[in-house]
Amino acid sequence: MTLILVLKTVWMVCAVGIIILVLLHSPKGDGLSGLGGQAQLFTSTKSAETTLNRLTWTLTILFIGITIVLSAGWLGR
Secondary structure, eight states: OOHHHHHHHHHHHHHHHHHHHHHHOOTTSOGGGGGGGGGGGSSSHHHHHHHHHHHHHHHHHHHHHHHHHHHHTTTOO
């Protein structure tokens, strides 16, 4: 496996992860995370929202960073 292939795979996983995490967010703190009792994994809805926010921002920064590296062609072909 080349480094570019690994980065593209991580990039696609980040994209899907961002989509899922954004769908889990809700303005009322419930959202899709209320399905199946997932909201009860956290001690409170505030910590659930905080965790979702941190994960979303982490994946977004990683996604943007990999996008810049792949589009700039710094790794060669």
